[in-house]
Amino acid sequence: MDKSSPPGAEKSPLHRSEKAWVNFQPFLSSRGYELRARYHPDWIPSWTVHRSFYHEYEDSLAVYQDQVLDATRTEDGKKVVLKRIETDGDEMAIIKYLVTPSARADPRNRTIPIFEIIQMPHTPWSFLVMPYCRVFNYPPFHCRNEFVDAVSQFMEGLQFMHELNIAHFDIAPQNMVMDESRVVPNGSHFSKPRTHTGFHGLFAWNNRCTVLPVNYYFIDFGLSLYFPNGRDTALHCETLRTFPDIPELSDKVSYNPFMVDIFQLGLTVHKLIDAYPALEAFRPVATDMTATNPHERPTPANSLAHLREITAKIPATTLSDQIWEKDTGLWKKVTRAVLGGYRYDYLPIPTN
Numbered sequence: 001m002d003k004s005s006p007p008g009a010e011k012s013p014l015h016r017s018e019k020a021w022v023n024f025q026p027f028l029s030s031r032g033y034e035l036r037a038r039y040h041p042d043w044i045p046s047w048t049v050h051r052s053f054y055h056e057y058e059d060s061l062a063v064y065q066d067q068v069l070d071a072t073r074t075e076d077g078k079k080v081v082l083k084r085i086e087t088d089g090d091e092m093a094i095i096k097y098l099v100t101p102s103a104r105a106d107p108r109n110r111t112i113p114i115f116e117i118i119q120m121p122h123t124p125w126s127f128l129v130m131p132y133c134r135v136f137n138y139p140p141f142h143c144r145n146e147f148v149d150a151v152s153q154f155m156e157g158l159q160f161m162h163e164l165n166i167a168h169f170d171i172a173p174q175n176m177v178m179d180e181s182r183v184v185p186n187g188s189h190f191s192k193p194r195t196h197t198g199f200h201g202l203f204a205w206n207n208r209c210t211v212l213p214v215n216y217y218f219i220d221f222g223l224s225l226y227f228p229n230g231r232d233t234a235l236h237c238e239t240l241r242t243f244p245d246i247p248e249l250s251d252k253v254s255y256n257p258f259m260v261d262i263f264q265l266g267l268t269v270h271k272l273i274d275a276y277p278a279l280e281a282f283r284p285v286a287t288d289m290t291a292t293n294p295h296e297r298p299t300p301a302n303s304l305a306h307l308r309e310i311t312a313k314i315p316a317t318t319l320s321d322q323i324w325e326k327d328t329g330l331w332k333k334v335t336r337a338v339l340g341g342y343r344y345d346y347l348p349i350p351t352n
Helices: 016-030 046-050 090-098 101-105 144-163 257-275 277-289 300-312 316-320 330-339
Strands: 068-073 078-086 116-119 125-131 133-135 176-179 202-204 216-218 236-238 250-255 341-343
Touching: 016 078, 078 090, 090 116, 144 216, 144 257, 144 277, 144 300, 144 316, 250 257, 257 277, 257 300, 277 300, 330 341
Parallel strands: none
Antiparallel strands: 068 078, 078 125, 116 125, 133 176, 176 216, 202 341, 236 250
């Protein structure tokens, strides 16, 4: 590289996990889905053309996985997410079960909608085309009503899956998303979801309670299990590295995975309450869901009834009052009130 090139211009263009998307790009483009410039076979990094710092350009933003990526649907410019899964795998079998007309017609179905399933010829892979969503717990909740709406939808969704004898088995904040279209009308960047375009600055949003309805979904059924004989007698043996707090998990002693789902969702509710002191009144719901004895945990329907019972005792004005994350400083409160979001100032969008 020329000695006059600025520091950082020699940054390696692609990570190993990204290179698969370059191979997939021509096929996906032929099916009407365009990947970002970074994943085109003829891509030339912008910073090498402009002889500038790589981190000043959007096409420097990477992903670190070869299974999930954002794309643009060419027919209407809509942002979507693509997930690569095995065509004949267990996840595909569960997905096909969840997207049947009868399943999609159930308003409690809070599994991510699938716009299209694209099988890639001469490979074991297919691509799920899904709506572009973001993690459900950011931007922050504005009020108790928003918390109740989100948790209610997830409880309904869990009830729906369990009635179909499907255990999700990996319920955690990273697998719980929301449709951002009403909440973040300026959109977000897949690689930096707390920015609109991939560059830092003001990230603004609407309070969820002002733009209802906001839809919440479960994603990622890679660990999900189907029990055709019913959930009451379902047994499974497996430990989950990411869930050390679930008492019954074992690779030697069988347990009911549907009870694990309830614990996992209860654990997520606990974490939300830990983050927002004003939500403490809802703690008993999470406590019941995370009972040490699996047989003492309520069904999703009973948990939802408990949540609604507590909500009904809280005055409407209190439910709509603004709440804050623990230790939220004055700067964030002011910028959220004045600017409608939080400002992150690092690197500017390049002008050349």
